[in-house]
Amino acid sequence: MQPEKLYHIYNHANGNENLFKETENYNYFLGQWSKYIEPIAxxxxxxxxxxxxxxxxxxxxxxxxxxxxxxxxxxxxxxxLNHN
Structure with a gap:
């Protein structure tokens, strides 16, 4: 990623699974987002x-x-690495 550039970040669960099943899942995700993404973006x-x-x-x-x-x-x- 390059400084001062815009990025669209997205992800999707596998198949019919859900990433977020309860309110706590959303809160945990946002906490991790704040911890790891907000310092750089x-x-x-x-x-x-x-x-x-x-x-x-x-x-x-x-x-x-x-x-x-x-x-x-x-x-x-x-x-x-070449595997010959």
Missing amino acids: NTLAYCLMPNHFHALVLMKRQEEVEATFGKFRTFQKFKV
Whole structure:
């Protein structure tokens, strides 16, 4: 994800399953969202439904994220393994 870009984040449960079965499930999800997403992105809109969710987020500026977490290291490139 890139700083200062908009993203539509969504997920859907498998088959006829529900992600959210009780009010506590919604509250837990929003608590986790606040813990992990809010430090790096501003949530512009969201919709939670029993079997899926949508969110529109604006990623924060790199400087804002680094002020909270420090500088990020980039992931090393994956090595290609050949099985001959």
